[in-house]
Amino acid sequence: MSNLLHFSEHTLQEIALVFMATIYFLRVRWLLKWTAAKERQPATGMGDTNPKKGSRYSLANILMPWVMESTRTKPLMYLQFVLFHLGVVASIGLSFIIPYAPGLLKSTTVQGILQFCIGAAFVVGIMRIIRRVSNVYVRAISSPDDYFSLILLTAWFGFAFYSVPNDASQGEGILLTYFFVTAFFLMYVPFSKISHYLYYPMTRHYLGKTLGRRGVFPLRRSPAYGNK
Amino acid sequence: MFLMNDENKKRSYKAQKVIDRLGKKLNRQMVGSLAACVHCGMCTDSCHYVLANPGDPTYAPAYKADKIRKIFKRHYDWTGSVLPSWVGAKSVFTDEELEELKDTAFGKCTNCRRCTINCPMGVDFATFNRMTRGLLVHVGIMPEGVEYVSKEQWEIGNQMGVLKEQYLETLEWQEEELQGEVNNPKAKIPIDKMNANIVYTINPREIKHDPRSILDAAKIFYAAKENWTMPSEGWDMTNFGLFSGDDDLGGAVAGRVYEKVEELKGKKLVMSECGHGYRSTRCEGPNWAKKDIKFEAESSVITMLNYIKEGKIHVDKSKNDSSYTFHDSCNNARSCGLTEEPRELLNYVVGDFREMYPNRAENFCCTGGGGAMSMSEYRPRRLQSAIVKAKQLEATGTKYVVTSCHNCVDGLNDVIKHYNLDMKVTQLVNLVSNALVI
Ligand code: SF4
Ligand code: SF4
Numbered sequence: 001m002s003n004l005l006h007f008s009e010h011t012l013q014e015i016a017l018v019f020m021a022t023i024y025f026l027r028v029r030w031l032l033k034w035t036a037a038k039e040r041q042p043a044t045g046m047g048d049t050n051p052k053k054g055s056r057y058s059l060a061n062i063l064m065p066w067v068m069e070s071t072r073t074k075p076l077m078y079l080q081f082v083l084f085h086l087g088v089v090a091s092i093g094l095s096f097i098i099p100y101a102p103g104l105l106k107s108t109t110v111q112g113i114l115q116f117c118i119g120a121a122f123v124v125g126i127m128r129i130i131r132r133v134s135n136v137y138v139r140a141i142s143s144p145d146d147y148f149s150l151i152l153l154t155a156w157f158g159f160a161f162y163s164v165p166n167d168a169s170q171g172e173g174i175l176l177t178y179f180f181v182t183a184f185f186l187m188y189v190p191f192s193k194i195s196h197y198l199y200y201p202m203t204r205h206y207l208g209k210t211l212g213r214r215g216v217f218p219l220r221r222s223p224a225y226g227n228k
Numbered sequence: 229m230f231l232m233n234d235e236n237k238k239r240s241y242k243a244q245k246v247i248d249r250l251g252k253k254l255n256r257q258m259v260g261s262l263a264a265c266v267h268c269g270m271c272t273d274s275c276h277y278v279l280a281n282p283g284d285p286t287y288a289p290a291y292k293a294d295k296i297r298k299i300f301k302r303h304y305d306w307t308g309s310v311l312p313s314w315v316g317a318k319s320v321f322t323d324e325e326l327e328e329l330k331d332t333a334f335g336k337c338t339n340c341r342r343c344t345i346n347c348p349m350g351v352d353f354a355t356f357n358r359m360t361r362g363l364l365v366h367v368g369i370m371p372e373g374v375e376y377v378s379k380e381q382w383e384i385g386n387q388m389g390v391l392k393e394q395y396l397e398t399l400e401w402q403e404e405e406l407q408g409e410v411n412n413p414k415a416k417i418p419i420d421k422m423n424a425n426i427v428y429t430i431n432p433r434e435i436k437h438d439p440r441s442i443l444d445a446a447k448i449f450y451a452a453k454e455n456w457t458m459p460s461e462g463w464d465m466t467n468f469g470l471f472s473g474d475d476d477l478g479g480a481v482a483g484r485v486y487e488k489v490e491e492l493k494g495k496k497l498v499m500s501e502c503g504h505g506y507r508s509t510r511c512e513g514p515n516w517a518k519k520d521i522k523f524e525a526e527s528s529v530i531t532m533l534n535y536i537k538e539g540k541i542h543v544d545k546s547k548n549d550s551s552y553t554f555h556d557s558c559n560n561a562r563s564c565g566l567t568e569e570p571r572e573l574l575n576y577v578v579g580d581f582r583e584m585y586p587n588r589a590e591n592f593c594c595t596g597g598g599g600a601m602s603m604s605e606y607r608p609r610r611l612q613s614a615i616v617k618a619k620q621l622e623a624t625g626t627k628y629v630v631t632s633c634h635n636c637v638d639g640l641n642d643v644i645k646h647y648n649l650d651m652k653v654t655q656l657v658n659l660v661s662n663a664l665v666i
Contacts, residue, residue: 034259036256040520044511045564046569061350074270141294143267192315193266
């Protein structure tokens, strides 16, 4: 292994992670600086829910595609969401496996799982790029960051896919690119929309808390509505 | 290119005021919603404006939300200060831009909250659209109707400028009608009775256009032998502050109702059927008025349902012998969880009930929500978006659409008229009263 590859797998990643953590810390501090609005209203609804239940339901919402019309009626979009995010987890995981537990990659099953997740995410990334450019509604709301983040992630999946075997015998180019892109990705994330997972627990918790108190969450649907 | 330096650009007085006030209105929930949107577009199809205007992205919830989000990002989110145009941050400089914002906040959204419950991230656009309205109202930029109605509610105490004499005369007239209908000259609509179990508040529309619903409610209270009263002041449980985004107005109006109930030492505040009134007085009012209410408060739907369940009134559903569907008001269903009680009540008073799809919290707005009925300049746009509601209504094949909201009654009547549907609108109070066995 060359010094450059060693540096990119270790020192560079550590610097990027520390940088990301620092910006995230500032970001969370900024978010918490805003005081949460106090809710005085007495509870409404059927009495079978409460703010805690509403919050739990709201946070688990992402695992229940049937509860929201938007995900229920677009199962393919939901599948894309799942595959894309699994790909992110796998690609990030890979950046830790290669330097700290390379032995895991000797298993062809592990390699297969990682490549499936990352490969599927790459395909979804391409589909999402096409949608962002061709769907008139999505194009109208897209900022340069939306395009760049998506292209960056998709390209990163591509490099990650080929880095899974962790084989530098044919040259270190792919591994070097993957680790340099990973480092850039980690440093860019806190400034981009990719950091949405930081807000997700907060927005969903507060919405769930309010709508739980109001008896709206968990959402009710008439039995007959299930197949509509 | 992305490091835009716009700080030296001249800004109008109103634009500056909007930016400054935005900072004061932000809270953690709002900031979360403003920061969290990933521009995925999943909420797009949940909006009736989008469905009725295919291909026009200016109606998409996230597009509309970005109008205020851009300003937030430019001035209050430091990622937007570092690379403004990269993340879509943009300031506001002129009154014309504020007018454009008005067109979106008031004219392209009824604050129905349907996109909110369909956003995977939990972005509550309807709530910050209301805030945007409030910012504009604060600098005097609002539709004429909003200005007019707000003024009426500030100055006269109710949305429709009903004077006290007119209110009392109408109650007196309805009392006479009640005496005739129940054949009892002693039947009363009590005014300002102390220590009543129920203080009944209404929508001023009932005085102006629908006194029958006051009579129907009075008949039900009479049949239940209820110890009830109507207040001479603070009787308007509607609240234009919900629509205009003006928390001060919201607090003042709700405060008037609460103070009167306390003054009369009423045990329970009951609100007649009105979605935004229920939401404002029951849910948001204590927040706006910064007051914890000590008495019980409920919708008349719950009161009527309990009367039947407790055997205080008896009904005969064969008296309502047509076919009926139910329209959930956005405020009742998506903001107050009032979806099951009206259905339970309907099942007691009608024989042929057919569900509308989608329903409950997923129902579509009547298109007259968010104060839209008072904004005549947006009427054509509203009626065009109403095609979604019209199709929903038509698919039920019923002769009546029942709703628990006076605002929806007007909104639905407009839809029915515009799309030539063979349907009538009614409320639960009318059906319960008609089914009464006295
Ligand atoms: S508001 Fe929610 S659903 Fe709509 S684009 Fe933003 S994140 Fe997606
Ligand atoms: S609140 Fe209702 S009207 Fe407004 S954008 Fe969302 S879905 Fe459309």
